[in-house]
Amino acid sequence: MVVDEMDLLSQELPGWSLNEREVAWLWLTLENRERIQMDECQLNSQTMRDQIARTLKRNPRVARGLERARDRELLPDEAFNWVEKSGRQPKWLVAQAAKRTGLRIRSSVFRTLTDKEQLIALLDLWNRDFGQKEISLRRLSDAWTEHARSDRIFRWFxxxxxxxxxxxxxxxxxxxxxxxxxxxxxxxxxxxxxxxxxxxxxxxxxxxxxxxxxxxxxxxxxxxxxxxEKKQYNFVLPLSVNAVLDKLAEEHQLSRTKVLEQLILREEQHEQYLPRNSPRDEPSEASSIGGAKSGAKF
Structure with missing residues (x-):
């Protein structure tokens, strides 16, 4: 959203960029760390910005603390460049970051953030110094790389x-x-x-x-x-044929059923071994006519 450069929050915190990340951090810090009751509203809306400004004006000590904390606790945006904007990876990272920081944020504002933004917000809200957060973020990156290797287990699907x-x-x-x-x-x-x-x-x-x-x-x-798709058949084979079937099965490392199946299908395809019966002899047109004639003579 376009924000009035001279709105209450900008006046209260001159020199701040007051982008969505900073505004979310201010709001969530006041709610979760300072335990100040805030009225729910849309992220970075004018209503939210005005609420933060009025709260800081009433609590100058808190305002001074936030000024110091911003430079000491917020990692640069570039530190999160390796995190994907959406999908499986940032979801997993959010769950892991919540475990490592011990933070459980129930704010509706937090739930409106994307997975990547939630990860950043968790690191921003974690009450640790810059160096510790940097190390933790690097370990999260290594942990994701290691975790992704286990995907090989599921290639079969x-x-x-x-x-x-x-x-x-x-x-x-x-x-x-x-x-x-x-x-x-x-x-x-x-x-x-x-x-x-x-x-x-x-x-x-x-x-x-x-x-x-x-x-x-x-x-x-x-x-x-x-x-x-198969049906069982029972038939009797001469002992000599049965012996040949066993021999073929052993030589080709196939089951008896598979040997029979392949032999039948190949014969059906190539017609090499089974004799074909000639069509039944039918009287030719000439003999039929002749028969009729000789019949007529009688």
Whole structure:
């Protein structure tokens, strides 16, 4: 929003840029650190700015403290350049930052921020000095890199059967690990599955175990589906033919059923071995006519 350069807040804090980040920090600091009751309003609106200005005017000590804290506690914007604007990464980082800082911010203003902005706000509000925040942000970056390596566990889901595999995974987890699914939304694709496990508290070892069991369940399900397309036949073979069938199965490392299946399909395709019966002899047109004639003679 376009802000009047001479509004109350600009007069109260001359020399400040008072962009959305600074205004959010001022508001949330007054609410959470100073425990001052603020009336809910839209981020960086004129109403919000005026409320902050009046509060600081009534609390000059707080105003002086904020002046000092801004230079001591707010990392430069460039420090967050590696954080993506939206998506899975900033969501994970926000959850991790909340754990590390111990901050639980329930303000509606905080909830209107994007995930990246929430991460910045958490670091801004954390009552630590510049150096400690810098180290913590670097460790968060390293932690994300390490966490993203575990994505290899879930590569199996990313193919043409992605949705079916995800549906099976959710069903299995819901039945066997209800603690993980009780407060989560069902995932239907690979990216949603990754986000689910990002916040599941499951260790890498547990994730691998779950995925292996889901893979086995998938394999069993596919085997059953294929079996529906087949029918069992019982027939008697001469002992000599049975011996040949066993020999072929052993030589080609196939089951007896597979040997028969391939032989039948190849013969159907190439017609090399089974004799074809000649069409039944039918009287030619001439003989038919001749027969009629000789019949007429009688």
């Amino acid at each position: 990313k193919d043409k059967d992605e949705r079916a595999k995800c549906a099976l995974a959710w069903s299995w987890l819901e039945k066997n690990k209800p603690r993980l699914t009780s407060r989560a939304e069902p995932f239907t694709k690979h990216t949603e599955l990754l986000e689910f496990f990002d916040h599941s508290e499951a260790s890498d070892g547990e994730k691998e175990l779950y995925i292996e069991k889901i893979k086995r369940r998938w394999s069993t399900q596919k085997t059953r589906e294929k079996a529906v």
